[in-house]
Amino acid sequence: MTILKNRLFWPAAILVALLIVNAFTSNQFVTVRDGHLFGSLIDILRGSAPLVLVALGMTLVIATGGIDLSVGSVMAISGAVACLLISDLGNQNSVGSVLLIIVIAIAVSLLAGLWNGALVALVGIQPIIATLILMVAGRGIAQLITDGQIINVQSGPYATIATGFFLALPVAFLIAVAAVVLITLLTRRTALGLLLESVGGSPTASRLAGIRSRRITTMVYVVSGGFAGLAGLIYSANIKSADSISAGNLIELDAILAVVIGGTALIGGRFSIAGTVLGAVLIQALGVTVVAVGVPPEATLLFKAVVVVALCLSQSAAFREKVFGRFTSTRTEAIA
Structure with a gap:
């Protein structure tokens, strides 16, 4: 069946199964x-x-043939900047002041993304090395901002972005939906998506064709930094504090996994926004389901790994051909 050959069928099927279990x-x-x-x-x-x-953000970066390992550290920096500035406010419930601080924190995250983009596009450093630099240094920067302490805040407006509701739905979820809609419109309703795939498919050919690949490469790292910063704000607002050690710890691995599950090619070129969203929700659903079914904490990571391996195998055309093709051939011979 054609639907079974769709890369998003199996992730969607597993997500539905997890929701049923929940x-x-x-x-x-x-x-x-x-x-x-x-x-x-x-x-x-x-x-x-x-x-x-x-x-x-990781999807856009990978689409250009890059990788961003610094997103977790950028989350820590963003949360540290926001909580530090909010803690210094005389009135932490001032909506205007909190909104201004949120803008400042996101601006700092955009600068972090610009740093990555400059190293990759202008200096010519390999993406994995360029972003690894900020991955390591970013944690140190976040700890310097917080002086190595956990900064607690009691700001109602700030907490709203993580725990608030609008039209009966969580504000954090609505923020993510708005980001998905924006990126989808930019990449599928304009030429940007084609340019990203061109740069990721063949940077040299795209440059010879007149595409400003360096500018596009820099842009995707800036966007990745901005989205990571926004994610860091949601994380810190949820726990009402800046934890520079735990914030975004290893989230870059989950992000890469979500992108791969969604069908984006790690070598660059083809990408899928819908697939990435599906992969991210699936990973979160898997974490919640593990707790719901009572899997022991020491076996949680192993359980998740088994599910992910099964999912990746189900998406492999070669694996399906060997297993189901052999089964079909055996059944045909038996009938004959």
């Missing part, structure tokens, strides 16, 4: 309380928002 194992899958939606499904959607944002 529906039967959780006390409340979806419920309405005080005019807001709560439950296991809402926890998955809200919890996946930071990963969706980081994975979106």
